[in-house]
Amino acid sequence: MLKSWGAGMTRILQFVLWLVLSAMAVAAQAQAPGQGETTQEAVNKVPNGLALTPPMGWNSWNKFACSVNEQIVRQTAQAIANSGMRDAGYRYVVIDDCWHGPRDANGFITADAQRFPSGIRALADYVHSLGLKFGIYSDAGRLTCGSRPGSQGHEYQDALTYARWGVDYLKYDWCFTGDRNAQEAYALMADALRASGRDIVFSMCEWGTAKPWLWAKNTGNSWRTTGDIWDGFATKDKEHSWAHSVLEIVDLNEPLWPFAGPGHWNDADMLEVGNGGMTPAEYRAHFSLWAMMASPLMAGNDVAHMDETTRSILLNTDVIAVDQDPLGVQGHRAWKEGDREVWVKPLAGGGRAVLLLNRGDKPANIAATAEQLSYPARVRLNVRDLWAHKRLRRWSGRLEATVEPHGVAMFRVGI
């Protein structure tokens, strides 16, 4: 009797224990990473919710390289606010390489005291006071490309420093990284930025070496897809194999269109518009193609001293609207024959941006058809010319234009 009472008790206790353990297992499963995922990967799946349209702003590198200083950044920020660029969407004022001084005794990064005597915090405050956002540059390696201190081994410390300074955007380069794994290095800095508690757009600059479009969707807000841009339309920079003309970048970046979307963009590199190496037609084509590819639009010229032609290109709000379209689909080439191309970018609301590109040296007649735009043949559409800034006659089944050499015609079509 006593024996069977004892066995009954044991069974009840076993059942209770089983209940408790099962509940604990369910709770643990709810928190655990998904199957086959490390905790690191699970953490990286939390998007930062930034850059739902491609980031726009200015970056010091293409014009000023390592001669950047606080005076230049202040003047440029002022000009962005006064020229209408801020109101057209150019928000992030980014200092590229060479702002750094040494690390202090505790390993915290400092600014170059000669070039930035007021310090980065004061500069960020000034930029913010103009209604703009502030960005900075570092590198996943031991040194930056300009041989200043890199962030390797100091990721959390640097992210914290940037947050304290009021940084809103980090461009993170890939020089002096040795045999470092890109996926790990960028995930580490993404984590550090998240842990800093400040919203910081993460602009990866890894040049496409490890194909970041395949793995960085939840790590960075954009990733460079090529080596550096060169201020030329089709000519090669013979001295630097890593430098690419506009057309070279276009050909490398275009096939990657399926990988772009809100919060994670293919970055075709900063703009050269206004830097003097191309004709106005070529700069219009460069700007239009970057908008069709939903690339970040980071002006790279001397904004405080730009001429009217440069201003009219950078401030073409019709073209900017194509880049910034909330649907967030990167455009692609729909047709090509020799030097003539038709490009299409689907827009929110069922419209399309259409670009006719003439890569050749002579004027060319180019036509886009309903089929190329994936519209039924008989659809009735409205057409707006985005460089002439006017409405055209209604769509008649084709969109045709004579396009200047190294130039584009660009339209918005919709119902």
Ligand code: GLA
């Ligand atoms: C690399 C980057 C450039 C620029 C320089 C700075 O080349 O790709 O965009 O940041 O470094 O040294």
